[in-house]
Amino acid sequence: MLEVSGLTKVFGGLTAVNNISFNLSKGDILSIIGPNGAGKSTCFKLIASFLTPTAGTVRFNGTDITGIGPSNVALRGIVRTFQENTFFQDMSVRDAILLGHQKDCKASLAGMIFRTPRSRQDNREASDYADRVLEMMDMQHLADTVAGALPHGMLRRLGIAVALAAKPQLLLLDEPFAGLNSDETKKGVDLIRKIRDAGITPILVEHDMTAVMSVSERILVVNFGSKIAEGTPAEIQRNEKVIEAYLGAEDEEIGL
Amino acid sequence: MAGGSSHSIAKPIALGVLIALGYFIAVPLLSGGSGYVLNVVTTMAAVSFISFGVWLTFAIGRINLAQAGFALIGAYVTAISVAHLGLSFWVALPLSGLVAAIIGGLIGWPVLRLKGVYFAMITLCITEACRLTALSFPGITRGAQGMVDLPLPGDLSLFGLVIIPAFEKGARLPFFYLAGTLMMLGLLFMWLLDTSRVGAVFRSLRQNEDLASSLGINVAKYRVVAFMVACFYAGVGGGFFAALQQNVYPTSFQVIDSVYFMVYCFVGGLEFVIGPLIGALVMMTSFELLHEFQRYQTVIYSGLMILCILLMPNGILSVVRRRSSKAKGANNA
């Protein structure tokens, strides 16, 4: 469903992403790992068209989507989350999720303003869908809480909830477990599986190796912008180059 | 709420119609035929109409100082239409809004990429550029001499049926009703917009454009739409003043007016659609009341303005809301 080939991004003199290629089929849980500054987030930004690649292409469901812009990528079914907590400060959880559903509204601008039957239908659908997302994310009790008042763990969750509300086929999760305790991370891993079972293909960038090893079907390792290995968790744990890249870091960090 | 169904908008609209009727009947009665009071109220209504546009650009997170520039554009479109092209005022007025909106769209598309101080600065320059442009084409605008002795609005008739009679010389009531109608319709539309999904999208742009675009929202399109609506308000408001004063000069709307439109929004409260109206009401009333102080009028007025913004940084309406939510809390306890 996703074909990335020769993806390269140069910032000034720095090659943040260097000739990365990989394919992904529907339903696979893929994780991208690598040391800090390896170029993982940049890779996501290139796929989601937040950045334009220096070279290379991104194809999704057979069409070239390289550099078509973030909102167009989202309309085609790829939604990303952010590494830093990113949310609508003054909006309640429910309103933020309703907004995620905006792209599926069929009424025109004027229709929305003057409440045509079409737009009221949109609102009903959005509302039903928001209820489903709240339930799936186990956030019903927070529906009316303003995002700015949520603790870190819930903000990570909100980020995913809002992305899900945009009905992605492919969900790019940038460090979904960053700053979570082990209990929250465990719940997060279950959630990723639940998302996959709902027919959405997740890709993770994550530093928590225990979580990565347990949830991923395939792992892609990036170092200094280049892909150095790709395989199943077991293969990655045995890979010489990966061990070398992580040398100096504690062994347990890659789950050895 | 992002949604809002039809029955939830019926009640506020009914209430609004009642208030509107009250306004149209009470103000002329209370003014006791004083042209001065009617003039002030008329100006206030038209000025708050223009300020609604500034409020909308605040809603998408932009400080808009171009409003006076687009009002000037509207004023000239009306003046040129009725004086040179022989168009009816009733065609010229919406045309002024349309022209301002189109120019706003063309300028807004590149400029709206800027944020914060940069956007404020460039919109300030737009206002100044409009004044200079008016000066540079004396063939059309008569330059610094201005366009004077513009005809009063004629009658508006459909199929031989007179809907609005021609405005008579020296009569103040017709302009009072026109400004009031503009203000009410302008407020109604802003409120419908703000409580609709479009309003929710605008608020999302103010809070995080990156997140909004990651959800498939065409940020550039919505920004331009908001700005064009704002410019439409400016254009219509400018056209109204051209008719009211029967003249237009390059100095009719300047940077200082842009600043005032913005201040009315601040003083009233940016969270509330009616904010600009409350701001204009409070500020303009106090300015008139300070008339007795003669040459100190402006100084005292500016002092009050500063005090107002210092004490109520979120506007007058935020204080009202705090009170009412406190009262609610007390009732629940």
Ligand SMILES: Nc1ncnc2c1ncn2[C@@H]1O[C@H](COP(=O)(O)OP(=O)(O)OP(=O)(O)O)[C@@H](O)[C@H]1O
């Ligand atoms: N907009 C930018 N301009 C210049 N350099 C950038 C930009 N964005 C990222 N970089 C650089 O590119 C490199 C890769 O950054 P990236 O954010 O992709 O790393 P990462 O793998 O996500 O790291 P982390 O695990 O710390 O999040 C870094 O050296 C970073 O400083």
Ligand SMILES: [Mg+2]
């Ligand atoms: Mg990163």
